[in-house]
Amino acid sequence: xxxxLGAAVKPTxxxxxxxxxxxxxxxxGYRLLxxxxxxxAKELRTSLEELAVGRKGFEEKVExxxxxxxxxxATLGTGEMASQTWVAEKxxxxxxxxxxxxxxxxxxxxxxxxxxxxxxxxPIARSAAQAFHNLIxxxxxxxxxxxxxxxxxxxxxxxxxKVNALEKIVIPQYRRxxxxxxxxxxxxxxxxxxxxxxxxxxxxxxRG
Amino acid sequence: xxxxxxxxxxxxxxxFLPSQVLDALPNLGSLKDLADLLTATDYGGEVRSLxxxxxxxxxxxxxxxxxxRYRYMVKVAEGGYRDFLSQYRRRxxxxxxxxxxxxxxSQTSVEELLKTIPSKQFLELDLKPxxxxxxxxxxxxxxxxxxxxxxxxxxxxxxxxxxxLPMEYxxxxxxxxxxxxxxxSLPAGDREKAQELINLEIDVANCFTAxxxxxxxxxxxxxxxxxxxxxxKLTPAQLREAVEAKSPSTLLKIFSDYRDIARPLIEEGDExxxxxxxxxxxxxxxxxxxxxxxxxFPYVLGYLKLCELECRNLVFTAHSINQGVEFKQYLVx
Numbered sequence: 001x002x003x004x005l006g007a008a009v010k011p012t013x014x015x016x017x018x019x020x021x022x023x024x025x026x027x028x029g030y031r032l033l034x035x036x037x038x039x040x041a042k043e044l045r046t047s048l049e050e051l052a053v054g055r056k057g058f059e060e061k062v063e064x065x066x067x068x069x070x071x072x073x074a075t076l077g078t079g080e081m082a083s084q085t086w087v088a089e090k091x092x093x094x095x096x097x098x099x100x101x102x103x104x105x106x107x108x109x110x111x112x113x114x115x116x117x118x119x120x121x122x123p124i125a126r127s128a129a130q131a132f133h134n135l136i137x138x139x140x141x142x143x144x145x146x147x148x149x150x151x152x153x154x155x156x157x158x159x160x161x162k163v164n165a166l167e168k169i170v171i172p173q174y175r176r177x178x179x180x181x182x183x184x185x186x187x188x189x190x191x192x193x194x195x196x197x198x199x200x201x202x203x204x205x206x207r208g
Numbered sequence: 209x210x211x212x213x214x215x216x217x218x219x220x221x222x223x224f225l226p227s228q229v230l231d232a233l234p235n236l237g238s239l240k241d242l243a244d245l246l247t248a249t250d251y252g253g254e255v256r257s258l259x260x261x262x263x264x265x266x267x268x269x270x271x272x273x274x275x276x277r278y279r280y281m282v283k284v285a286e287g288g289y290r291d292f293l294s295q296y297r298r299r300x301x302x303x304x305x306x307x308x309x310x311x312x313x314s315q316t317s318v319e320e321l322l323k324t325i326p327s328k329q330f331l332e333l334d335l336k337p338x339x340x341x342x343x344x345x346x347x348x349x350x351x352x353x354x355x356x357x358x359x360x361x362x363x364x365x366x367x368x369x370x371x372x373l374p375m376e377y378x379x380x381x382x383x384x385x386x387x388x389x390x391x392x393s394l395p396a397g398d399r400e401k402a403q404e405l406i407n408l409e410i411d412v413a414n415c416f417t418a419x420x421x422x423x424x425x426x427x428x429x430x431x432x433x434x435x436x437x438x439x440x441k442l443t444p445a446q447l448r449e450a451v452e453a454k455s456p457s458t459l460l461k462i463f464s465d466y467r468d469i470a471r472p473l474i475e476e477g478d479e480x481x482x483x484x485x486x487x488x489x490x491x492x493x494x495x496x497x498x499x500x501x502x503x504x505f506p507y508v509l510g511y512l513k514l515c516e517l518e519c520r521n522l523v524f525t526a527h528s529i530n531q532g533v534e535f536k537q538y539l540v541x
Contacts, residue, residue, distance in 0.1 A: 067533060068480075070527065070528070070531040070533050071478075071480035071533075071538065072479075072480065073527050073531075074480070074523065074524040074526075074527035074528050074531075074535065074538070075480045075483055075520075075524060075538075077267060077271070077523050077527075078263075078264055078267055078324075079307065079323070079324035079325070080303070080307065080324070082320075082323075082324050083306070083307035083310045083311060083321075083324050084310065086310050086311050086313075086314040086316045086320075087310050087313060087314050087371070087372055088314075117424065117425075118420075118424055118425040118426045118427065119369045119371045119373065119426050119427050119430055120370075120371050120372075120373070121373075122373070122376065123416035123417070123420075123479055123483070124479045124480060124483060126420070126424050126479070127424075127477065127478075127479040127480075130424055
């Protein structure tokens with residue numbers, strides 16, 4: 001009985017050795033990817049916890065700032081508040097630099113210039129302006145963290161897909177091929193053995 | 209004597225929101241509820257005629273009612289009283305010029321600027337030439353042709369700090385200087401009582417200004433120049449000390465006469481609450497004047513103060529309802 005193998009697969013001992021070497025290399029890669037996946041999952045979990053805590057604190061600050069802004073609007077009226085907002089400095093400058101976390105490039109944000117609140121606003125408006133000014137650092141940190149989480153999650157998903165593909169498809173496929181080649185080689189050896197035995201029987205019968 | 213004016217104020221007093229309306233304000237759930245509540249009041253006609261009910265439309269109604277009340281008072285007053293009231297009304301002008309200057313400093317479009325100032329009929333001056341100036345410097349130049357020409361002196365300071373505050377200070381200083389001058393044309397008894405109210409206003413403004421370096425990191429050098437010189441209970445030395453204060457406790461000590469204002473401002477950082485406390489003081493003083501001098505001119509000033517406070521309460525209520533936030537403690541009741 002013959003086993004059908006793919007066109008590129010040669011049922012030879014040399015090819016079998018080559019395949020086995022390749023499988024062990026893939027398995028090594030698989031183990032490394034598994035380690036990366038675990039590390040990424042750990043990193044993601046830590047970052048998510050950090051993000052949840054940071055966001056909660058930040059949301060409280062935003063809520064307070066919005067309350068202040070609302071009170072400023074209510075106290076000063078729309079016209080006065082609108083004119084107060086005109087004098088706001090519009091010179092927030094940030095720099096986004098790449099930072100590598102386990103080979104993943106995550107953004108690192110640096111504030112180059114922060115608008116100032118002092119010396120610009122009349123009472124009431126300055127309290128709202130100060131509250132929003134205090135949010136800038138937190139907002140940048142949170143944006144950095146969110147982006148980091150997104151990138152890590154994205155990479156984790158890719159790594160996970162690779163690990164799964166290796167575990168569920170590539171490695172089993174290679175193992176199946178190895179098994180098939182081994183079976184084929186065993187069959188060939190058995191055939192060869194039987195043929196030799198048969199030939200020897202015929203020769204010994206002829207001799208007499 | 210300003211008999212007719214005072215009698216008119218007694219008559220107009222009945223047009224203030226009745227107490228049951230004021231009591232109902234903090235419990236309103238929507239702008240429609242507010243509009244419904246106001247239909248039976250002096251605001252009814254304007255509120256009913258609104259084609260679209262929103263916070264800005266209501267705010268405009270409240271503000272225009274106040275401007276109209278100012279206008280009417282000036283119209284029915286005579287002689288020195290008229291001059292004084294006419295000068296008093298100029299606070300609208302000061303506010304409008306301040307807004308224009310903020311806009312000019314930040315190169316805001318003329319259309320945007322004009323949206324934030326009262327219409328011409330409520331002002332003594334035509335502010336369009338200032339609003340239409342092509343730059344801040346040109347607007348300051350245009351200002352030189354008005355009674356606020358002194359404010360042009362603030363130009364180097366505005367440019368140095370890139371801030372409209374020096375200009376706003378000069379406008380206020382000019383305003384109060386002219387108001388106090390107009391006050392001199394009133395009879396002595398009226399003058400003293402009216403001055404108490406004006407001094408209180410100036411003290412409150414100075415409290416807020418003097419606390420800015422400690423609370424908000426404002427430049428000492430700038431703030432020292434922003435203090436209005438005609439203060440009441442607060443002496444110039446106390447104000448200088450406040451500007452240079454290094455701790456909240458020092459500020460609280462200096463502002464001990466105004467502790468109701470200073471506490472929320474310094475300890476809680478709630479400027480709106482401090483402003484409410486200040487307005488409550490103004491209201492108490494105005495009401496006291498009205499009781500003490502029911503047939504004298506201070507009654508008119510008290511009436512105008514109550515008009516301003518009614519407008520402020522309604523604007524605060526409309527905005528707070530619109531934002532769905534608690535506001536009972538911020539009403540001047």
